[in-house]
Amino acid sequence: xxNQIDSKIPEGLLAEKWTNYKAHQKLVNxxxxxxxxxxxxxxxxxxxxxxxxxxxxxxHVINLCIQDSPRRAHSIAAQGGINAAxxxxxxxxxxxxxxxxxxxxxxxxxxxxxxxxLAEVSAAIIDQCVAQGVPFAREYGGMLANRSFGxxxxxxxxxxxxxxxxxxxxxxxxxxxxxxxxxxxxxxxRTEMEDLVIIDGRARGIIAxxxxxxxxxxxxxxxxxxxxxxxxxxxxxxxxxxxxxxxAAMQCYRKGAYFANPAFVQIHPTxxxxxxxxxxxxxxxxxxxxNDGRIWVPKKIEDAKxxxxxxxxxxxxxxxxxxxxxxxxxxxxxxxxxxxxxxxAAKERTDKGxxxxxxxxxVFLDFSEAIQRLGKDRVEQRYGNLFDMYEEIxxxxxxxxxxxxxxxxxxxxxxxxxxxxxxTSIKGLFALGECNFSDHGANRLGASALxxxxxxxxxxxxxxxxxxxSDQITVPRFSTDLPEFEEAERAxxxxxxxxxxxxxxxxxxxxxxxxxxxMWDYVGMARNKEGLEKALKMLKDLRKEFNEHVRIxxxxxxxxxxxxxxxxxxxxxxxxxxxAYDALNRNESCGGHFREExxxxxxxxxxxxxxxxxxxxWKYEGSxxxxxxxxxxxxxxxxxxxxxxxxxx
Numbered sequence: 119x120x121n122q123i124d125s126k127i128p129e130g131l132l133a134e135k136w137t138n139y140k141a142h143q144k145l146v147n148x149x150x151x152x153x154x155x156x157x158x159x160x161x162x163x164x165x166x167x168x169x170x171x172x173x174x175x176x177x178h179v180i181n182l183c184i185q186d187s188p189r190r191a192h193s194i195a196a197q198g199g200i201n202a203a204x205x206x207x208x209x210x211x212x213x214x215x216x217x218x219x220x221x222x223x224x225x226x227x228x229x230x231x232x233x234x235x236l237a238e239v240s241a242a243i244i245d246q247c248v249a250q251g252v253p254f255a256r257e258y259g260g261m262l263a264n265r266s267f268g269x270x271x272x273x274x275x276x277x278x279x280x281x282x283x284x285x286x287x288x289x290x291x292x293x294x295x296x297x298x299x300x301x302x303x304x305x306x307x308r309t310e311m312e313d314l315v316i317i318d319g320r321a322r323g324i325i326a327x328x329x330x331x332x333x334x335x336x337x338x339x340x341x342x343x344x345x346x347x348x349x350x351x352x353x354x355x356x357x358x359x360x361x362x363x364x365x366a367a368m369q370c371y372r373k374g375a376y377f378a379n380p381a382f383v384q385i386h387p388t389x390x391x392x393x394x395x396x397x398x399x400x401x402x403x404x405x406x407x408x409n410d411g412r413i414w415v416p417k418k419i420e421d422a423k424x425x426x427x428x429x430x431x432x433x434x435x436x437x438x439x440x441x442x443x444x445x446x447x448x449x450x451x452x453x454x455x456x457x458x459x460x461x462x463a464a465k466e467r468t469d470k471g472x473x474x475x476x477x478x479x480x481v482f483l484d485f486s487e488a489i490q491r492l493g494k495d496r497v498e499q500r501y502g503n504l505f506d507m508y509e510e511i512x513x514x515x516x517x518x519x520x521x522x523x524x525x526x527x528x529x530x531x532x533x534x535x536x537x538x539x540x541x542t543s544i545k546g547l548f549a550l551g552e553c554n555f556s557d558h559g560a561n562r563l564g565a566s567a568l569x570x571x572x573x574x575x576x577x578x579x580x581x582x583x584x585x586x587x588s589d590q591i592t593v594p595r596f597s598t599d600l601p602e603f604e605e606a607e608r609a610x611x612x613x614x615x616x617x618x619x620x621x622x623x624x625x626x627x628x629x630x631x632x633x634x635x636x637m638w639d640y641v642g643m644a645r646n647k648e649g650l651e652k653a654l655k656m657l658k659d660l661r662k663e664f665n666e667h668v669r670i671x672x673x674x675x676x677x678x679x680x681x682x683x684x685x686x687x688x689x690x691x692x693x694x695x696x697x698a699y700d701a702l703n704r705n706e707s708c709g710g711h712f713r714e715e716x717x718x719x720x721x722x723x724x725x726x727x728x729x730x731x732x733x734x735x736w737k738y739e740g741s742x743x744x745x746x747x748x749x750x751x752x753x754x755x756x757x758x759x760x761x762x763x764x765x766x767x
Contacts, residue, residue: 122750123733125231126541132234133213136234136239143581143584144585144589145584148176150591152176152177155178155180157179157181158182159343159346160182160191160550162191162347163571163572164553165575166181166191167574168343168575169297170290170296171293174296174302177302177587178304179297180304181294181303182309182337184346184361188305192358192359194283195283195359196282197406198275199282199568200275200276200286200568201240201274201569203215207272207274209273211274217234222269222763223558223559223561225458226753227731227733227753228753229538229557234757235573235578239573243577246572251289251292255277265277265409266454267408267454267564269564270563271450275565280501290575308329309326309327309328309335310365311326312325312327313325313369317602321546322339322340322596323336323339324337325603329677331677334610338598340587344550345575346363348529348530348533348553349690350527351686352694352697354634355398355526357400358399358528364686364689365689367533367549371696374543374737374738375547375549376534377735378733378734378735378736379734380532380736381645382531382532382561383711384457384710386402386525386526387523388403388404389528390402390522391480392524392526409500410501411483411521412442412445412484412487413444413481414443415443415468415473415474415481416474417439422472422478428476432482432522441472447463447766450764451765456564457528457564459763460525462721462723465643466721467481468480480523482520485517494517505517527638534553539586548582550575551571551574551575555733618674620665624667624668626670629664630683632663637653640652647715651702654699664688704730706725708723725762733751734748735748
């Protein structure tokens with residue numbers, strides 16, 4: 119099928135595309151920048167870095183933060199590190215190798231030009247963050263330290279103990295607040311985007327809600343950037359903060375922005391297992407632990423049964439009776455295989471009955487060998503705060519007993535479709551960070567989320583935004599009294615009234631938990647045609663149940679968290695359907711998308727490059743109940759040989 123979608127990839131050699139683009143892009147002079155307004159929605163790494171960079175360039179930026187401070191954005195939760203091809207370890211790393219590892223890790227479902235640019239600017243991110251004072255770990259001699267992460271054979275991950283996201287966010291936050299102080303950025307905290315305003319085919323503003331007063335606010339601008347994260351909370355239990363939602367992205371989708379690859383959802387292999395039906399979220403244990411921790415289950419089924427019954431502890435099982443299954447199955451990468459591979463391997467062992475906790479849904483992550491080899495002090499230096507966190511949550515000391523882990527919903531590789539300039543299918547609407555689809559293919563390598571967020575915000579959008587705005591300098595500032603704003607606000611208000619006035623008998627969370635069971639059981643770690651068709655039917659029934667039975671307590675005016683959660687749930691149900699449609703259409707296994715009908719004899723993912731070498735772009739057809747239309751952007755690999763992923767040799 120001919121390519122239906124223009125991704126605006128520049129001509130020329132791969133390694134020269136970004137340099138050539140920057141050399142020939144259009145610019146906006148300093149005096150004209152002051153006449154232009156840009157809305158940036160979100161203050162995580164992508165949003166904060168974009169708002170800070172655009173403000174520093176002289177544009178007037180309106181920045182929305184859903185939390186009470188940008189410091190609370192969910193980027194803060196990232197633990198293990200940020201990738202960059204600095205080759206400090208002199209172990210064979212390069213820009214090309216980072217590019218290759220990312221494409222291979224994404225199972226050959228990412229766009230070459232975007233990924234190469236990401237690898238290219240990665241080194242500059244580290245310099246930027248060091249200049250901001252981010253306290254990266256250092257070697258004894260003062261050089262920045264690196265560790266390895268899943269899916270690679272080099273050490274390229276920069277880190278700050280197990281709190282890298284927090285430290286990077288504080289760096290971006292300090293840059294952002296400098297611009298707030300300078301007056302180039304207007305920051306609105308506790309404010310959430312509810313809808314996009316389009317005038318003559320271009321994104322020209324948004325309708326937002328003041329979450330404290332409950333009042334709707336109109337914002338107008340020459341361009342809009344959304345940096346609002348992923349849709350993992352469609353599954354209710356995920357590693358995402360409870361406030362993470364996909365409402366901004368879904369509203370852009372409803373207004374005409376294509377949604378790309380929604381089926382590509384990452385299941386993270388090292389999460390603290392579910393421990394009951396009252397939990398509201400899950401806690402991630404950093405992938406960096408797989409550098410020194412070894413993953414295993416018992417070899418004997420009777421040992422597994424004793425562990426499940428609580429009559430035996432992991433430390434009591436002798437070495438010869440332990441199955442280090444990742445080291446056995448993937449000798450070249452061992453415990454550092456990519457996340458999708460490690461997650462499926464854990465599922466395979468627990469499905470066979472070798473799980474190690476009372477639910478049978480856990481495997482061990484064991485540091486006894488590392489403590490013996492390095493000493494407890496070195497292990498504590500590297501991972502101390504992660505070990506403390508594990509003990510706080512589980513009441514088990516991981517220095518004395520192996521940790522228990524199990525896969526959980528984590529990151530979403532799918533997102534709003536963007537071209538090479540990070541512009542969506544709506545002119546003037548840009549998407550950054552996790553809420554776009556662009557760089558990770560079907561599976562994100564660990565430590566690449568922070569890299570992509572900061573790359574988009576610090577080093578890509580400052581160029582591509584100018585290219586778009588260069589012919590907008592004669593367009594005067596927009597009045598929020600225009601009929602398009604009136605209509606959008608009226609639509610948001612009437613939808614909020616509709617949901618509030620249902621006055622049913624079910625809480626938002628109880629319906630959301632039903633969504634979780636549908637998504638995890640049928641659109642989770644393994645999918646099949648029958649299950650996906652069943653899920654689509656169940657999701658339609660769930661939407662009906664939501665529309666007839668949801669109950670919103672409290673007042674419609676002012677602060678009402680349940681009303682906000684209900685709006686998010688409305689969008690998670692639509693998002694779940696999009697995932698199921700995409701997973702049903704993609705009858706192959708690749709990365710985080712595993713179709714049981716498409717696997718090798720050894721149970722590995724089996725791609726179908728002849729039929730599915732494309733980005734699946736879904737177009738909204740006017741109603742949440744209507745089946746979306748599939749458009750395709752063909753993926754053309756000119757610089758990489760496409761082959762079956764191999765982590766065994």
